[in-house]
Amino acid sequence: MEAVPARARGYVAGAALLALLCLLPLPALHTPWWALGLLAALYAASEYVVRRRFGGTFHPVLLAGAFLLPPPAAALVPLPAALVSPVEHRPALPRRLWRAAQPALAVWAAARVHWALGGRDAVVGCDFPYALLPAGAAVLAFCLVLSLLDGGLRVVALGVPLRRAWRGLLSRSLAPVAVHGLAGLMMAVLWRSPYGPVAALLVLLPMYVSWWIFAQYHRERAAHQATIRALVQAVDIKDGYTRGHSERVGQASVMIARELGMDDERVETLRFAGILHDVGKLGVPTRLLRKDGPLTPEERRIIELHPEYGHEMVRGISFLGEARAAILHHHERLDGSGYPYGLVGTQIPECARVVAVADAFDAMTSTRSYRRARPVEVAVAELERCAGTQFDPRMVTALARALDRHGWHPAVTADETARAAPTQQPVAGSRSGAPR
Amino acid sequence: MTALRIVHTCAALTAAVCLGASLWTGLADRGVALAFGVLIAVGELTRWSGAPVRQAAPLGTAGSLSYALLGPDAGHPTLHDAPQVVTVVLAASLLGGVPHIWCGRTPTLDHLARRVLSVGFAAVCFQPLSNKGVFASWSGPAYALLLVALLVLTALCDAVLAAALAHSRTRWPFGPLLRDELRGLLGIGSAVCATGAVMALAVAVVGLWALPVFCLPLLLTQLSVRRYAAVRATNRQTIASLARATEIAGYTPAGHARRVAALGLAVGRDLGLSEGELTVLEYAALMHDIGQLSLVDPVPAGATAGLPPAEQRRIALLGGAVVRQTGVAAAVAVMVERQADPYREQPVAARVIRAVNAYEEKTRDAGPEAALRALEDLRLGTAGDYAPEVVESLARVLARPRAWGEGAPAKGDGRRTALSDPAPGWVTHG
Numbered sequence: 001m002e003a004v005p006a007r008a009r010g011y012v013a014g015a016a017l018l019a020l021l022c023l024l025p026l027p028a029l030h031t032p033w034w035a036l037g038l039l040a041a042l043y044a045a046s047e048y049v050v051r052r053r054f055g056g057t058f059h060p061v062l063l064a065g066a067f068l069l070p071p072p073a074a075a076l077v078p079l080p081a082a083l084v085s086p087v088e089h090r091p092a093l094p095r096r097l098w099r100a101a102q103p104a105l106a107v108w109a110a111a112r113v114h115w116a117l118g119g120r121d122a123v124v125g126c127d128f129p130y131a132l133l134p135a136g137a138a139v140l141a142f143c144l145v146l147s148l149l150d151g152g153l154r155v156v157a158l159g160v161p162l163r164r165a166w167r168g169l170l171s172r173s174l175a176p177v178a179v180h181g182l183a184g185l186m187m188a189v190l191w192r193s194p195y196g197p198v199a200a201l202l203v204l205l206p207m208y209v210s211w212w213i214f215a216q217y218h219r220e221r222a223a224h225q226a227t228i229r230a231l232v233q234a235v236d237i238k239d240g241y242t243r244g245h246s247e248r249v250g251q252a253s254v255m256i257a258r259e260l261g262m263d264d265e266r267v268e269t270l271r272f273a274g275i276l277h278d279v280g281k282l283g284v285p286t287r288l289l290r291k292d293g294p295l296t297p298e299e300r301r302i303i304e305l306h307p308e309y310g311h312e313m314v315r316g317i318s319f320l321g322e323a324r325a326a327i328l329h330h331h332e333r334l335d336g337s338g339y340p341y342g343l344v345g346t347q348i349p350e351c352a353r354v355v356a357v358a359d360a361f362d363a364m365t366s367t368r369s370y371r372r373a374r375p376v377e378v379a380v381a382e383l384e385r386c387a388g389t390q391f392d393p394r395m396v397t398a399l400a401r402a403l404d405r406h407g408w409h410p411a412v413t414a415d416e417t418a419r420a421a422p423t424q425q426p427v428a429g430s431r432s433g434a435p436r
Numbered sequence: 437m438t439a440l441r442i443v444h445t446c447a448a449l450t451a452a453v454c455l456g457a458s459l460w461t462g463l464a465d466r467g468v469a470l471a472f473g474v475l476i477a478v479g480e481l482t483r484w485s486g487a488p489v490r491q492a493a494p495l496g497t498a499g500s501l502s503y504a505l506l507g508p509d510a511g512h513p514t515l516h517d518a519p520q521v522v523t524v525v526l527a528a529s530l531l532g533g534v535p536h537i538w539c540g541r542t543p544t545l546d547h548l549a550r551r552v553l554s555v556g557f558a559a560v561c562f563q564p565l566s567n568k569g570v571f572a573s574w575s576g577p578a579y580a581l582l583l584v585a586l587l588v589l590t591a592l593c594d595a596v597l598a599a600a601l602a603h604s605r606t607r608w609p610f611g612p613l614l615r616d617e618l619r620g621l622l623g624i625g626s627a628v629c630a631t632g633a634v635m636a637l638a639v640a641v642v643g644l645w646a647l648p649v650f651c652l653p654l655l656l657t658q659l660s661v662r663r664y665a666a667v668r669a670t671n672r673q674t675i676a677s678l679a680r681a682t683e684i685a686g687y688t689p690a691g692h693a694r695r696v697a698a699l700g701l702a703v704g705r706d707l708g709l710s711e712g713e714l715t716v717l718e719y720a721a722l723m724h725d726i727g728q729l730s731l732v733d734p735v736p737a738g739a740t741a742g743l744p745p746a747e748q749r750r751i752a753l754l755g756g757a758v759v760r761q762t763g764v765a766a767a768v769a770v771m772v773e774r775q776a777d778p779y780r781e782q783p784v785a786a787r788v789i790r791a792v793n794a795y796e797e798k799t800r801d802a803g804p805e806a807a808l809r810a811l812e813d814l815r816l817g818t819a820g821d822y823a824p825e826v827v828e829s830l831a832r833v834l835a836r837p838r839a840w841g842e843g844a845p846a847k848g849d850g851r852r853t854a855l856s857d858p859a860p861g862w863v864t865h866g
Binding site for chain 2: 126128129132179182183185186189190193194195196198199202203205206207208209210212213214216217220221223224226227228229230231233234238279280282283284285286309312313314315316317318319
């Protein structure tokens with residue numbers, strides 16, 4: 001139950017008022033009511049299905065409306081959808097108002113631009129390629145209004161600073177909306193052709209399927225992340241006192257990698273390397289991992305097999321890339337006294353050197369059953385003492401710099417899945433306010 | 437192999453006749469033919485050649501179908517006939533396939549044969565009547581509906597053809613294969629058909645400009661299909677690795693989960709399970725021993741089939757708890773949990789896993805006569821533990837001349853998405 005701030009209510013009311021102003025000239029117009037009704041019903045139906053099953057919005061019908069109808073009539077198309085489609089969070093009234101007003105304004109702007117550039121005659125006369133120009137301009141206007149309104153809402157409802165409110169909104173929405181615009185244009189052209197609305201409806205089917213596959217992709221990706229979490233949790237089940245260790249090592253590895261200026265893909269690989277570095281402990285008997293007293297040399301040798309076990313396990317997961325080498329070599333030392341292969345200096349893969357530092361850092365700063373956690377400064381001093389013999393000095397410096405800049409606030413999600421608090425949604429309920 | 441040979445011969449004959457006819461009469465409307473040819477070739481070029489998916493080249497298929505059903509071009513009637521349609525589609529598909537062959541990917545004739553036959557079917561139904569001007573007097577919406585009806589008919593024929601080809605290549609039962617093909621029509625198949633119809637209609641209205649305009653949304657679809665297939669493959673790899681955790685931990689012998697999955701899939705296919713059920717079966721078979729990770733001391737040789745029933749059920753429940761934390765469907769966790777129940781209370785996939793797991797444990801490290809003895813043991817257990825129809829199906833699968841799991845031996849580890857997948861080129865979807 002999140003409250004909607006008064007400013008946000010005012011903002012939504014203002015947008016609704018603007019939308020009403022757009023509708024004012026409607027009675028004076030010669031409006032094709034049956035086309036408007038059909039489009040509005042179509043949009044409501046697809047919005048209902050799409051929002052319920054996949055989330056996000058379905059633009060081709062809206063844009064087809066903008067290409068077919070006079071601007072005030074086009075602004076009416078999104079109205080029934082806002083009334084019909086389910087609202088996930090309360091209060092419902094401002095959310096419904098926003099869902100009606102925001103697309104209405106955007107469609108009105110798109111239709112206005114399209115009309116001004118003579119797009120209507122181009123659509124009726126099938127004047128290609130000229131028809132692409134007004135359609136492109138209309139898509140641009142549509143995106144601009146959508147992201148303008150969204151950014152504004154982020155400022156008043158979420159308190160996002162003005163500088164950051166509009167960052168990335170337009171560039172993220174432009175490409176998908178452009179594709180939807182092409183489908184909308186095709187719909188409009190077929191609608192006005194002798195083949196009529198039946199043919200126009202056919203355009204929606206591929207778009208719908210594309211959306212469906214896209215949603216499946218997201219579901220599968222989420223499933224994949226859960227699988228990786230399960231791998232880590234399987235280790236946690238066996239090795240009680242390292243709870244959360246894997247994720248924190250992942251975070252520390254990311255900090256080091258960012259500080260070293262690695263590209264995003266490598267940073268992501270290093271996150272996985274950090275998270276999965278101890279996965280080989282699955283292969284070590286539980287009795288040994290949970291043993292409290294000192295280990296015999298025999299037992300120590302068995303535990304030291306875990307990097308090789310881990311590598312054996314993740315060998316077949318191709319997307320992990322060089323993270324697999326990091327898992328194999330994260331216990332190597334710079335002077336060659338580490339295991340499993342006793343590699344020296346630069347023979348050790350770079351990502352393994354990163355994970356080694358992150359691993360040692362988190363081991364020192366977290367509480368274990370046999371000793372208390374040490375403060376961050378002490379841990380860093382200890383790392384610096386061992387730099388050159390055990391750790392790569394570059395990685396240690398990078399970690400120290402990153403800690404100076406950002407501090408150390410490990411957030412572990414693995415144990416606390418129940419903490420999934422209601423995310424700070426804007427009134428619209430669309431994801432982080434991005435027009436989708 | 438008879439169905440295979442018949443289909444290939446038919447396709448070759450059709451192609452030869454059409455080629456001859458086109459050479460004899462020459463090409464009509466060359467500009468239109470060229471535009472569609474380029475579209476189809478581009479569609480083939482972007483063909484997805486990774487994991488086998490339904491509709492690997494949706495753009496190529498949609499372009500071929502729309503050329504077969506093309507009436508007027510921007511209001512002017514076109515003159516191309518059915519043989520020309522087949523010739524252009526064939527030439528463009530071959531041209532688009534050259535780079536794939538160049539890169540050393542195995543070319544499969546199946547999709548080409550299917551495309552020639554289905555496009556030929558659509559063109560023979562439509563072009564003669566269209567060229568005679570039969571549809572000139574039809575109203576617009578009726579014409580659009582006619583195209584849709586023709587495409588539905590073509591898609592049905594194509595599904596039968598695909599199922600027949602897959603059946604003769606793999607010897608899996610025809611019924612479930614056809615059912616899966618028909619179900620696939622509802623997804624991306626319907627998108628491809630609709631696009632074919634829309635392109636034909638749009639070209640009739642605005643001319644060839646419609647092709648690039650409507651290509652883009654379909655390319656987007658193709659891209660998301662590809663990404664979906666990729667992430668699915670990755671997920672499979674991760675699950676297979678999770679399954680190997682028990683082997684590395686020394687709880688179960690190496691390769692056990694993989695062998696159970698491969699043999700279980702073969703039995704599931706023999707029993708006529710659908711594609712979705714087979715996926716659940718495969719994942720559950722891969723992870724069926726995962727509960728042993730929670731044991732402090734391993735079971736000797738991981739052989740759970742010899743344990744007391746209560747202990748078996750406890751391990752199964754532990755495994756279900758681990759599987760629930762992974763992102764796979766909840767059905768998989770249910771199968772893992774219920775693998776040790778008496779068969780009358782089990783779902784089909786759990787019955788398969790139970791029987792196949794017991795067979796695998798009884799035959800490993802044993803002589804050649806162990807297989808027969810294990811089957812005999814299972815048959816004796818059909819009173820309560822093992823489902824009789826599953827045991828009989830297992831016997832059928834094992835009696836086949838071809839090894840049941842072509843992909844079972846550890847070969848080409850990282851390349852293939854799952855070791856229990858059929859070898860590439862077994863099932864191809866045009």
